[in-house]
Amino acid sequence: MSHQDLLRPPDTRVVELDIEGMTCASCVNRVEKKLGKLEGVEATVNLPLESAYVRVPAGITDEQLTATVEAAGYTARVRQPHRPSQGTSEVTDAQITSGDTGEAAAPGGAAVEGDHLAHGGTAAQLLPRLLVAAVLTLPVFLVSMVPAFQFANWGWVAAALALPVVTWAAWPFHRAAAINARHFASTMDTLVSLGVAAAYLFSAWQLAADPRMTEHPGMEGMETGGLYFEVAAVVTTFLLLGRYLEANAKKKAGDALQALLNLGAKDATILHDGVEQRVPADRLQVGNVLVVRPGEKIATDGVVVDGNSAVDASLVTGESVPVEVAPGSAVTGATINTSGRLLVKATRVGSETTLAQMARLVSQAQTGKAPIARLADRISAVFVPVVLAIAAATFALWLLFSGPDVTGGELRSAFTAAVAVLVIACPCALGLATPVGLLTGTGRGAQLGILIKGPQVLEDTRTVDTILLDKTGTVTTGVLAVDATAAFSSFTEDEVLRLAGAVESASEHPVAHAIAAAAKQAMHDDGALPAVQAFRSAPGGGVLGTVEGRLVVAGRTGWLEDNGIPFTGGQQEVLAAAEAGGATAIWVAVDGTPAGVISLRDTVKEGSAAAVARLKHLGLRPILLTGDNAAVAAQVAAAVGIDAADVYAGVLPEGKVEAVRRLQAGGATVAMAGDGVNDAAALAQADLGIAMGSGTDVAIEAADLTVMGNDLTQVAQAIELSRKTLATIKTNLFWAFFYNAVGIPVAALGLLNPMIAGAAMAASSVLVVANSLRLRSFGR
Template sequence: MTCASCVNRVERKLGKLDGVQASVNLPLESAQVTVPAAITDQQIVDTVNAIGYTAKLRQPPTPYPAPSASTATDAHDAPFAASKLKPRLIVAAVLTLPVFLISMIPALQFPNWGWVAGVLALPVVSWAAWPFHRAAAINARHLASTMDTLVSIGVSAAYLFSVWQLAIDPRMTEHPGMAGMDSGALYFEVAAVVTTFLLLGRFLEANAKRKAGDALRALLNLGAKDATVLRDGTEHKVPAGQLRVGDVVVVRPGEKIATDGVVIDGSSAVDASLLTGESVPVEVGPESKVTGATINTSGRLLVRATRVGAETTLAQMARLVSQAQTGKAPIARLADRISAVFVPVVLVIAVLTFVLWLAFSGPGVDGSELLAAFTAAVAVLVIACPCALGLATPVGLLTGTGRGAQLGILIKGPQVLEDTRTVDTILLDKTGTVTTGKLAVDNTVVFDGYHSTDVLRLAGAVEAASEHPIAHAIAAAAFDGGRPPAVENFRSAPGGGVEGTVEGQVVLAGRTGWLTDNGIRISASQQQALAAAEATGATAIWVAVNGAPSGLISLRDTIKPGSAAAIARLKELGLRPVLLTGDNAAVAQQVAAAVGISSDDVYAGVLPAGKVEAVRKLQAGGAIVAMAGDGVNDAAALAQADLGIAMGSGTDVAIEAADLTVMGNDLGQVAQAIELSRRTLATIKTNLFWAFFYNAIGIPVAALGLLNPMIAGAAMAASSVLVVANSLRLRRFGK
């Protein structure tokens, strides 16, 4: 498939089968088809093949693919595949440059330069432009037309007319600077330039389409590839795909948990941020449930597998991403929609022009009258040649995306621009998008005359010997890169805390249970201080010195400095910000209040599948939804949203699932990305208006014989210059 017309044709043809519903996705070159029992898979494939395309059944992705496995349709052999377009683009560019220079600069012309230009342009308009000619032929066979039809006709008309001019008047380029002004003109450069620019646009599109399945592959590849299984007291390493329910898996510190299961022995802190977005590692012990692809940060665990293969949480998330991508609305490019009507109209006008000129010439048509009729008809085709129309979208897109790249904003394709124009609601993932996603010490409460600096320093010294992420945050706050005091008699308990002797004082830091296990009594007022800290959504850690509580250290995920200003800017753009997080309600409400989001627009405690449901719920209510996130847990929601925006500091999965990517971690770039996209879309629409304006004025004038083909070519060139100049204004965006 090459355009929106292809999508509509496949959907319409499949829809004619009794009881069949089809949703066709252009970037993925795939269709999700719902069929009754009476319809076979082969009937579906044959129906698509019958209208000029090649269909095959797409196998569902496996939860543990080989490194080379691809979950997207392999379109390497398609005419518009990037690998096929690249050599054509290179050849076209190399040959077009001398053709353009010779044709447009009289000082470079030499005797009979027209023949040289014609020979150089021939490979461009034939071999390089072959994908357009092939697509136009397939469409013509089914009585349809697309942008490819316009390109094929325009390029062929310009080239063949030029060859014809040289054939009837071989002397028209005998002298430099002359091209037969009285009998016509040469348009070899028109044919070559149109082909080269459009090949460039298609090459960039093909690259984007080739990456459409990367989100799913990246998500699947997060899973552990191998697992250590305990059998008869002996450890065996096996591929993760061979695990069975009931297997006991050994997970050492730093390793990924291979599959969903239940801990049967050991205690540890599990980093589940990739899947849940939670910034705080989850403490686990016997009977705790764990999820595949999460990371064991500290102690050794024995996990009994409860779900394997396609039933794991990771595989289910992969299905969510796949379903959301396949169900996306097809790209509807304005030029393609208009060309479906425009091309047949131009062809009819050209034929009518030729016929009517002969009819009004009276009996006994001579050579000059035949030439006049043919010249008028060719002038219609030349003025209708889609040079500006073909440049309108790719040049605007190239300039807009080029400026975006300078600003750290990546726009994946033309359909993204239309999506930014219509969105009215934006879902913001909290962790890593609105906040930094990293724990930091927020406050220190002290007891019994201790000073906060001393409590933090002693706790930081003993925590510096631990590998736990919370310990790292406390040590960083205490010493800021400096050297902590030496610790003696250090010991730690996974899920509990740490103990050590610092400067002669016995220091404990950890959870409430850790203190009570070590015989330390906590008073009622101190318990109230703990409850008050946790009520704000903070993670509170006890510090005890010489057997008595000395303070509480509160840690929380910190808000990014520019988040509040960015959300205010999003509101100015007409968007309603909604906060979405897997954290608890207290944390979510505090963050929302700090950045200016209404308390009614907060979704807390949301799991990955719940984030997709939140998007769908808003969409069902009539909202056009954008989603901004950075974690694996956001990937499915990014794909489901009408516009997915990934923070570049996040995971590859989120970036590949999104439509827009901001390479920094500043939420302000999200607002800037939406504004740039809208500006680029407006520029493209202006380009299309001027492209069609020249056609609307020029075609009737050419049909009346008042427009020499050379002037038609000049008008067409002027429209192209206007389109390019209008697009270049985007280079000043943000300055």
């Protein structure tokens, strides 16, 4: 349950709505305002997820909510919550045979709302329209603008080819404009629809009035106003391209939840009456006993009832050191059993598991993040009505000043001036300003290993002043490595490491792998370690074996005590000092005598310190965030140059989200860099989420920016690129509006022929594209 939910009055409830038909930020505002007019209702609408998170007081029904959304011109459906099975009985043989083992949940233990995640519809519908528009627009453009391609009566061919473009291909714009008109509202879709229709209909009227105006190639009837079929077709094609790119990015917004759910095991082995049986993980019940072998995922949350092992929980907790488990230990679904065989009794299944709760955290964080309206959408509320008013006033004033006797020529002049206003105002450059700038910036980013999800991300990078850096896998490698070796009495450090590496090489424990790898690297010959004989291991304790005729024991304090090996006070102080410094410390004894202590740490990535310095140079305050203890966190912070006061240690996944919220509540604009599943909710909650490419799919999908490399320096470069791309888009928008501000009055005065207006509009588009292409030199 979120912090906001805890503060919610007891007589209110939360309703999640799926909403269809929203196309821009003004649609979001309209839905929120409509729902907000219901007494006591608070709504947060998310455009990419096409959903609304609504707090509803008693007395307001679901039907009232959906009816209110539909009254705003959109369709709404209440999302039904998943009801997990609360049964405690085990799956029976008959149930396994019949497949009737309880209510099915999604893989990983959480329900998936198919419609909520299926965002491919819009992009899939736009693609054929875009392809048809592009194929038909090219010949229309060539025959209209290049005299060499013209032939007798080419105007009729251009009209025929442009007709499917301005009707079927441009239908999404016309439909949105009609819906908005029904509710006395307007968006950029309104101007696109009117501009395209006006350019085509005016051209068709001109051609119908003078069927022979294109009888001779090169003659377009300049004196009658000309033909602008190519204007209508090109505008439609370019804006469809921009809308398709937008829809394609939007469709991936729900992938974070799917990636999180996919981390769970797909099936599980249950022990029933002494017989092992394989069943789908979504059919597990509370009380089932699961058999988990080394290397397998634990299918659901539970308690170990038999066996000892080390569990790799890094996918869920982000911690690099495996957790030792024994009978009575709690384990989490989606973690990996690394060594011994375990029997686990399921305690939570379905939507109650830790994994499912983390999926809800991601969903709530994404829904709660207010979408940043694009500049064009914000201005369209004023721009579109003003343009329409100017066009209407232009037509009326031309007729008024023509006097009482209006001739056909004067009527044509009035209509030509009004159409020129619509054509010059038709927002081709405005529509291109964001997608072309974004396309160029993201293309250059891809070359540099930086992925930017959308234009709202660029807005976020401009104002970010604080960056949270997850320790494991972001600032550090996330892999244990030998940090130091201390030798006692007559032993040398190399000898201690070599003997420990030899005996540990027979173990499958991650700590053993790290010691064996360090020992091989320290060898000066062929890197081969001595053979081990009579090897024996104790899960959670340690290992022993005979190496070169000497009994070598390595492990924790209890393991050495069990083997009758005594310690001196000084030797215990060496171990305690290593652990106090944040290291994982392992005893090594030879022939019954302590020989030394090996310390292992999660190592700091090369370049992390330089990256932190670069982030500070960008004006950001770096904060280290980790689930590790304070000693480990302090050491890492000191190594990379983060102030001790800016270290948050011992933070759980839920705590990471809360840390972001606290900073935001204090007025900070927060970026979050992480790579693990435990970071996903915080990445979604942050104003700017940055995922390291070496991390999990869910972290990458929940983030706004992804750096595909393993270097924290790329995070700073990603922020720089985002800010540069945003600046380019703003420059594009300025010139697009400046062009309209100058062109519209000239057109209204009748000083601009619609054909010249079309050419000027094309020139403004070229300017926008050329300005965007400058981003290709970023980082060179």
